[in-house]
Amino acid sequence: ADNNATKFEVAAELSSTHWYTDFQKPYFNEILPKASDGSMTANAVPFDQLGLTGFELMRLMKKGTIDIASVTMNYVTQDSPALNGGSLGGITPNLAAFEKVYSAYRPVIERELATKYNAKPLALFAWPQNQIFCNFPGQKDVTLASLKGKKIRSFATTVSDLMEGLGAVPVTIPFGEVVTALQRGTVDCQSASLLGTYTQKIYEVLTHKIAINLGYSASFIVINLDTWNNLTPKQQEILSTSMADLEHRMQEKTAQLEADMQRCLTNGPCPDGKPAGLIEVVPTKEEAAKIKDVIENRVLKRYAERCNTQACIDDWNSTVGATLGLKAWK
Amino acid sequence: MLAIFLVCLVILVALAVPVASILLLSGIFLADITGRGRFINAIGDVYWENSTGFILISVPLFIFLGEIMVRSGIAGRMYSSVALWLTWLPGGLMHANVAASTLFAATSGSSVATVATIGTVAYPEIKKRRYHEGIFLGSLAAGGTLGILIPPSIAMIIYGVMTQTSIPDLYLAGIVPGLILAVLLSGTIFVICKIKPKWGGEQTIVSWAERFRALPDLLAPIAVFGSVVGSIYAGIATPTEAASLGVTVALVLSAFYRTLNLQMLLISFERTMVTTAMVLGIVFASMFLNFVLGFTGISNAVLAYVTALDLSAVSLVMCLIVFYILLGTFMEELSMILLTLPVVFPIVMDLNVAGFSDVWFGIIIVLVMELGLISPPFGMNLFVAQALRTRGGPFSDVTRGAIPFAVPMLILILALVAFPEIATFLPNWVKG
Amino acid sequence: MERIYDHVERVSQLASWVGGAAVLAIALMVTFDVLARNLLGVTITNAPEVAGYIFAAAIAFSFPIVVIRRANIRIDTLYVLLPTPAARLLDVIGAFVLCLSAGVIAYFAAQTFWESWQANSTSISSLSARLWIPQLFWAAGLVLFFAMTVFITAYATIAFFRRRWSDVERIAGLPSPKESLVDES
Ligand code: NA
Ligand code: NA
Numbered sequence: 001a002d003n004n005a006t007k008f009e010v011a012a013e014l015s016s017t018h019w020y021t022d023f024q025k026p027y028f029n030e031i032l033p034k035a036s037d038g039s040m041t042a043n044a045v046p047f048d049q050l051g052l053t054g055f056e057l058m059r060l061m062k063k064g065t066i067d068i069a070s071v072t073m074n075y076v077t078q079d080s081p082a083l084n085g086g087s088l089g090g091i092t093p094n095l096a097a098f099e100k101v102y103s104a105y106r107p108v109i110e111r112e113l114a115t116k117y118n119a120k121p122l123a124l125f126a127w128p129q130n131q132i133f134c135n136f137p138g139q140k141d142v143t144l145a146s147l148k149g150k151k152i153r154s155f156a157t158t159v160s161d162l163m164e165g166l167g168a169v170p171v172t173i174p175f176g177e178v179v180t181a182l183q184r185g186t187v188d189c190q191s192a193s194l195l196g197t198y199t200q201k202i203y204e205v206l207t208h209k210i211a212i213n214l215g216y217s218a219s220f221i222v223i224n225l226d227t228w229n230n231l232t233p234k235q236q237e238i239l240s241t242s243m244a245d246l247e248h249r250m251q252e253k254t255a256q257l258e259a260d261m262q263r264c265l266t267n268g269p270c271p272d273g274k275p276a277g278l279i280e281v282v283p284t285k286e287e288a289a290k291i292k293d294v295i296e297n298r299v300l301k302r303y304a305e306r307c308n309t310q311a312c313i314d315d316w317n318s319t320v321g322a323t324l325g326l327k328a329w330k
Numbered sequence: 331m332l333a334i335f336l337v338c339l340v341i342l343v344a345l346a347v348p349v350a351s352i353l354l355l356s357g358i359f360l361a362d363i364t365g366r367g368r369f370i371n372a373i374g375d376v377y378w379e380n381s382t383g384f385i386l387i388s389v390p391l392f393i394f395l396g397e398i399m400v401r402s403g404i405a406g407r408m409y410s411s412v413a414l415w416l417t418w419l420p421g422g423l424m425h426a427n428v429a430a431s432t433l434f435a436a437t438s439g440s441s442v443a444t445v446a447t448i449g450t451v452a453y454p455e456i457k458k459r460r461y462h463e464g465i466f467l468g469s470l471a472a473g474g475t476l477g478i479l480i481p482p483s484i485a486m487i488i489y490g491v492m493t494q495t496s497i498p499d500l501y502l503a504g505i506v507p508g509l510i511l512a513v514l515l516s517g518t519i520f521v522i523c524k525i526k527p528k529w530g531g532e533q534t535i536v537s538w539a540e541r542f543r544a545l546p547d548l549l550a551p552i553a554v555f556g557s558v559v560g561s562i563y564a565g566i567a568t569p570t571e572a573a574s575l576g577v578t579v580a581l582v583l584s585a586f587y588r589t590l591n592l593q594m595l596l597i598s599f600e601r602t603m604v605t606t607a608m609v610l611g612i613v614f615a616s617m618f619l620n621f622v623l624g625f626t627g628i629s630n631a632v633l634a635y636v637t638a639l640d641l642s643a644v645s646l647v648m649c650l651i652v653f654y655i656l657l658g659t660f661m662e663e664l665s666m667i668l669l670t671l672p673v674v675f676p677i678v679m680d681l682n683v684a685g686f687s688d689v690w691f692g693i694i695i696v697l698v699m700e701l702g703l704i705s706p707p708f709g710m711n712l713f714v715a716q717a718l719r720t721r722g723g724p725f726s727d728v729t730r731g732a733i734p735f736a737v738p739m740l741i742l743i744l745a746l747v748a749f750p751e752i753a754t755f756l757p758n759w760v761k762g
Numbered sequence: 763m764e765r766i767y768d769h770v771e772r773v774s775q776l777a778s779w780v781g782g783a784a785v786l787a788i789a790l791m792v793t794f795d796v797l798a799r800n801l802l803g804v805t806i807t808n809a810p811e812v813a814g815y816i817f818a819a820a821i822a823f824s825f826p827i828v829v830i831r832r833a834n835i836r837i838d839t840l841y842v843l844l845p846t847p848a849a850r851l852l853d854v855i856g857a858f859v860l861c862l863s864a865g866v867i868a869y870f871a872a873q874t875f876w877e878s879w880q881a882n883s884t885s886i887s888s889l890s891a892r893l894w895i896p897q898l899f900w901a902a903g904l905v906l907f908f909a910m911t912v913f914i915t916a917y918a919t920i921a922f923f924r925r926r927w928s929d930v931e932r933i934a935g936l937p938s939p940k941e942s943l944v945d946e947s
Pocket of ligand 2: 658659660661701702703704705706707708709710
């Protein structure tokens with residue numbers, strides 16, 4: 001295999017995340033070179049260290065400027081609404097559902113990435129669940145109805161759809177201003193992953209955790225197709241197998257982190273530090289029914305509208321929709 | 331390889347090639363000699379992403395705000411009024427520059443915006459009141475660095491996100507060092523002007539009656555400033571949005587004083603865009619260079635060397651500070667932090683010294699960035715101060731004028747290493 | 763050539779006015795958005811996103827005036843010590859290097875636009891903006907910038923070989939303090 005020794009330029013996950021420090025860094029620096037007897041090595045740099053925001057990663061991937069990148073799909077829908085089809089607001093109730101959805105949807109993702117970005121997915125992982133977190137100091141009896149008219153920072157269109165359906169006002173403010181905005185009440189709530197809310201200590205300016213599942217943000221490790229095609233079949237097989245193992249380990253970590261973060265953000269016990277002590281608000285049966293209604297009649301409808309083509313809608317209905325018993329329609 | 335690169339850099343600097351071009355060409359050159367020619371394709375995307383990003387958008391808004399205040403006469407009257415109170419003090423209005431920068435820093439997260447705004451407003455006073463141009467511009471460049479130490483702060487947000495340090499804690503920790511630095515900067519001006527009284531502008535004798543009679547001239551600037559600060563702290567707007575509100579209020583006031591006209595707007599447009607485009611041309615090129623440098627791993631290699639020396643905790647921290655000061659002379663500060671922090675931060679945390687907390691190190695990092703902002707030859711605040719000079723003049727005026735202000739910054743950094751509590755006691759106290 | 767220079771200056775100034783007006787438009791749009799959010803409880807304009815697009819084009823169109831006003835920062839430590847012909851040579855070199863970098867930026871900006879056009883990329887927000895539209899304005903500004911640096915370099919080079927030092931300085935030099943003709947107030 002030595003005659004095709006390849007060194008990948010890799011834009012890896014954010015430097016401060018477990019995904020980088022515990023998984024991707026050892027994978028690219030040690031596991032991959034070892035598994036391939038040195039025929040595949042990598043220069044992996046976290047994308048924030050490169051000064052990138054994430055939005056340009058897939059464009060750089062398409063051009064072959066970088067070989068491999070770890071990309072959150074929320075950044076990618078620029079060119080393909082279908083890519084976000086597995087992460088629509090609130091559709092996946094738990095990690096098991098997420099995994100089922102993506103195994104059904106993977107062929108669509110493969111095709112979209114190949115045609116739009118000249119790229120191929122190698123591994124997939126979810127970030128711990130997205131929920132709504134609010135700064136309602138001194139307020140008791142917080143319910144779903146308390147969100148009515150409240151300004152909530154949104155990170156994705158599909159999440160905005162869900163929040164609008166609940167009567168809230170989705171606001172797009174840049175990430176860098178979230179803390180000040182929550183502290184000062186410029187926005188009342190944020191929608192975000194359990195993980196970031198705890199590790200970036202945003203809970204310090206929050207009081208309530210509204211346990212509405214907004215779904216999971218999916219990340220992919222993708223490889224440029226030209227780079228892929230230049231590998232020998234042996235190399236391709238080693239890369240695929242070791243990536244499948246990496247995917248499995250990262251998903252296990254997601255499950256563990258999600259359970260930990262649920263407790264860390266509320267009253268503990270928390271293995272990662274002191275508990276945040278947020279007040280958890282769990283939706284009642286009626287409220288859950290209301291959310292389900294918003295998903296079926298608003299989130300999916302908006303998605304179908306963004307889809308543009310009937311093929312995009314049909315793809316979704318026959319894969320994700322069939323798995324979850326949902327239907328997107330215009 | 332690194333040597334060739336540095337030699338080329340020095341040659342380009344000596345040839346007085348525009349700084350933005352030096353940075354862009356360095357990036358291209360470095361990509362090429364490290365066998366990463368394909369990285370050059372990233373230029374378009376890096377420029378586009380940074381052109382549309384929120385971090386920079388408040389810069390032209392605040393500069394425009396400053397222009398409106400100058401051209402509507404609001405700023406001139408404000409300075410005349412403040413001068414009546416400060417003219418007896420060695421350094422006169424330069425103290426007002428520092429005080430204004432300190433206040434402005436509470437509304438803006440960026441050093442560049444702080445220098446540009448306060449500087450636009452203050453620059454005409456140099457000639458009017460016969461200040462030493464170098465020192466006056468130096469005080470503006472140095473005062474502007476408070477923009478990232480006093481919250482809100484873009485530098486702290488980036489540090490917080492990259493190291494998972496509490497941003498609210500960082501904000502609290504910056505307040506006391508920020509105020510101390512403001513006092514030290516003022517003290518530096520005082521000492522300089524005690525030694526060279528001529529540099530401190532014209533001194534005139536004024537009566538208390540004159541002073542009080544001029545106070546109403548402060549109302550308009552207070553209204554503009556109040557709309558910016560007030561909207562942030564009342565939770566109406568984010569800092570970037572507040573800059574826009576300030577512009578709107580300044581325009582309304584200017585209309586009220588009947589100074590708003592097309593001619594004045596067009597001059598403001600041109601001046602705003604000259605400064606903004608000049609600064610951003612440098613920032614964009616730096617971000618591309620940063621992208622290439624990140625893949626080369628040069629900074630990591632240097633840091634690996636430093637840590638391999640097996641030094642004591644304090645010596646290692648001092649080594650890192652020296653490393654940052656050297657790096658800060660020729661690198662754009664944000665790039666410097668992005669590149670090095672993922673490596674440096676774990677090193678410092680592994681020292682396990684009680685006072686050397688994540689929050690404390692954040693403040694140290696902000697201070698070395700501040701030093702970098704005013705250290706020649708590549709200091710962003712120096713560039714902005716230079717760009718303000720509609721009358722022109724050699725860049726070396728600004729660099730020389732800023733050098734004395736590095737002293738109080740160094741003193742504060744050393745004080746923080748000796749007494750980390752200066753930064754950490756406020757957040758610790760608030761949390762109980 | 764002097765007549766062309768006057769036109770270039772005029773166009774650069776106009777472009778900077780457009781850029782400044784765009785910044786003013788951003789300020790007013792954001793103010794409107796903030797008021798709407800606080801008084802009516804609605805988000806209307808996707809202000810941050812649109813502001814970013816306008817901003818990108820505004821900067822691109824403002825690069826030429828930086829060259830005309832000679833506001834590009836150059837480290838002049840050595841430069842100020844040199845005899846006139848040598849300093850003017852550095853001016854020509856500086857103009858040429860700037861022109862080169864402007865060309866690189868314009869080329870890759872055009873490429874970025876072209877890729878968005880071909881892929882029909884849209885932004886991720888509910889606005890779903892067609893990215894090629896703002897990128898077209900942005901790239902056009904940078905191409906204009908390149909074109910004007912080509913002219914400046916050519917003009918400065920010709921003036922240099924005709925030993926018209928003051929012309930070289932006026933077009934491509936660093937502004938010296940003695941030219942305090944413009945009053946800032
Ligand atoms: Na600040
Ligand atoms: Na510097």
